[in-house]
Amino acid sequence: MGKKLLLEHIDVPGIDKLETYRAHGGYKALEKALKMKPEELVEEVKKSGLRGRGGAGFPTGMKWSFLAKPEGVPRHLVCNADESEPGTFKDRYLMQHKPHLLIEGMIIGSIALGAKSSYIYIRGEMLYVYHILERAIQECYDAGLLGENIMGSGLSLDLYVHPGAGAYICGEETALIESLEGKRGNPRIKPPFPAIAGVWGRPTVVNNVETIAAVVPIINMGGEEYAKIGVGKSTGTKLISACGHINKPGVYEIDLGLPVEEFLNSDEYCGGIRNGNKLKAVVAGGSSVPILPGELFLKNAKGEDRLMTYESLADGGFATGTMLGSGGFIVMDDSTSIVKNLWNFTRFYHHESCGQCSPCREGTGWMEKVLHRIIEGHGKKEDVDLLWDIQSKIDGKTICPLGDAASWPVASAIRHFRKEFEEYINNPATIKDVKHYYRLNKQPEPVA
Amino acid sequence: MSKEIRFSDETMTLVNKIIKRYPEGKHKSAVIPILHLAQMEFDGWLSPETMDYVASILNIQPIEVYEVASFYSMFNLKPVGKCLIEVCRTGPCWLLGAEDLVRHIEKKLHIKDGETTADGMFTLKTVECLASCGTAPMMQIGETYHENLTCEKVDEILNDYRSKGERVTHWDKKHVKAQ
Numbered sequence: 001m002g003k004k005l006l007l008e009h010i011d012v013p014g015i016d017k018l019e020t021y022r023a024h025g026g027y028k029a030l031e032k033a034l035k036m037k038p039e040e041l042v043e044e045v046k047k048s049g050l051r052g053r054g055g056a057g058f059p060t061g062m063k064w065s066f067l068a069k070p071e072g073v074p075r076h077l078v079c080n081a082d083e084s085e086p087g088t089f090k091d092r093y094l095m096q097h098k099p100h101l102l103i104e105g106m107i108i109g110s111i112a113l114g115a116k117s118s119y120i121y122i123r124g125e126m127l128y129v130y131h132i133l134e135r136a137i138q139e140c141y142d143a144g145l146l147g148e149n150i151m152g153s154g155l156s157l158d159l160y161v162h163p164g165a166g167a168y169i170c171g172e173e174t175a176l177i178e179s180l181e182g183k184r185g186n187p188r189i190k191p192p193f194p195a196i197a198g199v200w201g202r203p204t205v206v207n208n209v210e211t212i213a214a215v216v217p218i219i220n221m222g223g224e225e226y227a228k229i230g231v232g233k234s235t236g237t238k239l240i241s242a243c244g245h246i247n248k249p250g251v252y253e254i255d256l257g258l259p260v261e262e263f264l265n266s267d268e269y270c271g272g273i274r275n276g277n278k279l280k281a282v283v284a285g286g287s288s289v290p291i292l293p294g295e296l297f298l299k300n301a302k303g304e305d306r307l308m309t310y311e312s313l314a315d316g317g318f319a320t321g322t323m324l325g326s327g328g329f330i331v332m333d334d335s336t337s338i339v340k341n342l343w344n345f346t347r348f349y350h351h352e353s354c355g356q357c358s359p360c361r362e363g364t365g366w367m368e369k370v371l372h373r374i375i376e377g378h379g380k381k382e383d384v385d386l387l388w389d390i391q392s393k394i395d396g397k398t399i400c401p402l403g404d405a406a407s408w409p410v411a412s413a414i415r416h417f418r419k420e421f422e423e424y425i426n427n428p429a430t431i432k433d434v435k436h437y438y439r440l441n442k443q444p445e446p447v448a
Numbered sequence: 449m450s451k452e453i454r455f456s457d458e459t460m461t462l463v464n465k466i467i468k469r470y471p472e473g474k475h476k477s478a479v480i481p482i483l484h485l486a487q488m489e490f491d492g493w494l495s496p497e498t499m500d501y502v503a504s505i506l507n508i509q510p511i512e513v514y515e516v517a518s519f520y521s522m523f524n525l526k527p528v529g530k531c532l533i534e535v536c537r538t539g540p541c542w543l544l545g546a547e548d549l550v551r552h553i554e555k556k557l558h559i560k561d562g563e564t565t566a567d568g569m570f571t572l573k574t575v576e577c578l579a580s581c582g583t584a585p586m587m588q589i590g591e592t593y594h595e596n597l598t599c600e601k602v603d604e605i606l607n608d609y610r611s612k613g614e615r616v617t618h619w620d621k622k623h624v625k626a627q
């Protein structure tokens with residue numbers, strides 16, 4: 001059983017209210033932080049080894065220490081609550097049930113960075129969570145935890161929630177910044193990095209919800225203690241949102257380093273594949289990371305058991321590995337059509353491309369079209385190579401990583417499931433059975 | 449039918465409060481939340497007149513509002529039914545039957561994806577991942593997530609909205625009153 005640092009007390013009725021949250025140890029980390037110097041707070045986060053929980057896994061302490069501090073220029077902490085990566089629903093769960101954990105993390109982070117006004121950018125579809133956060137923030141103002149002179153410390157902070165309005169791209173930090181400025185979510189060319197010129201041209205740190213929430217236990221227990229959880233450079237706990245063909249979908253907090261097989265099969269977590277079916281494939285970290293066949297997911301190419309860590313999941317590079325990503329864990333059983341699933345994902349990226357860079361804007365559309373004709377039974381012999389060619393001309397050739405994110409699922413599906421594509425193309429008649437394979441009521445029976 | 453486009457006093461108070469959240473001169477940042485409020489107040493969609501009105505409040509060019517409104521998928525640039533049904537169609541929901549769900553709703557309401565029922569009650573729209581993959585399949589109506597759906601549950605939910613007959617919006621009016 002792993003430690004519960006973020007999900008602790010999440011089932012306590014009323015934990016979304018300040019009084020209940022405080023009665024269960026809430027805002028103790030803030031009290032501690034108010035007695036520390038900002039640079040000591042940054043140092044604790046560095047010692048903890050915490051890495052960005054949004055997907056990229058960049059060391060948070062280092063990101064904080066890059067923040068420029070020119071005299072007389074305000075700087076900002078912005079929370080990325082634009083959770084939109086297919087398969088990922090951990091941040092929504094955390095904010096809905098424990099809004100004060102995020103707020104406490106935002107206050108501590110803002111003190112560490114010297115920010116006097118901070119923003120939580122939440123995706124527009126989650127407006128109901130926006131109102132939960134608004135109420136929680138108001139409670140903090142009323143209790144003297146926000147505003148002027150926080151808990152008599154002389155420090156002040158204003159915290160605001162800002163809604164988006166439906167755009168996956170705004171999860172990319174520079175697109176998020178553009179959106180926060182009231183514009184279309186077109187990513188910016190870096191440099192300059194947000195740490196130098198972010199929102200309104202001011203030095204800005206953008207962190208994921210879970211990253212900011214993790215700062216609270218780190219300050220409570222100390223960075224060194226936190227770093228003792230996990231394996232190597234994958235320290236601490238991680239929220240994994242598990243979905244797809246499993247018995248127990250949901251949000252789980254694991255100690256990094258948990259064997260993937262235990263996570264997938266034990267009753268404490270996913271509870272195994274539903275209906276006694278066999279595992280076919282896993283997308284371990286949100287739709288953007290490479291898909292792996294079951295056997296290669298459970299054991300790496302050397303035959304060693306994989307662990308839920310940044311390193312172990314990436315073992316073998318893209319040839320035989322994947323990424324921990326956002327922790328959006330999508331499991332597919334042996335009834336799954338990889339080709340049709342890929343068409344679905346590719347349609348998603350085409351829909352969500354902001355349109356700035358031609359390789360992404362055009363390429364995602366071409367991939368969607370080619371895949372569509374394959375699943376409709378009109379695939380051509382050269383289509384698999386054509387798909388490979390298109391994805392290779394998107395990957396790494398765009399301003400932001402959406403292009404990469406669109407190409408990796410295509411490349412990995414072809415790499416590991418090429419035969420399935422060829423079957424679709426060579427025997428279109430056989431596809432009819434799998435075309436509308438997924439049924440409601442969780443009964444995976446093919447349409448007659 | 450033309451009616452004057454003007455926020456109620458209650459909503460205007462909230463608009464002004466939101467504008468003050470951003471640094472002086474950076475009030476353009478408020479355009480997205482205000483467009484949500486406009487959609488709430490003016491029949492669930494953004495007409496050119498509504499967008500011009502928002503531009504005038506923020507003292508920015510109308511084009512600056514149009515280009516934002518046309519970028520984000522939650523902003524409706526055409527009229528919608530009183531109740532906008534947004535069904536998630538992305539991978540994880542699709543793996544658990546989203547396609548069936550959409551077909552069921554299409555058949556039940558005699559409309560296709562993107563269309564509105566003749567009585568103006570429902571509009572069906574398929575949308576991308578709503579971060580509710582563990583409770584798939586699901587749909588959003590207004591601010592509410594309806595999760596772990598079956599055809600029977602959908603029937604019940606839609607009947608419920610039809611019997612109430614009220615307009616439902618992403619930014620629920622009750623939150624304006626609560627301010």
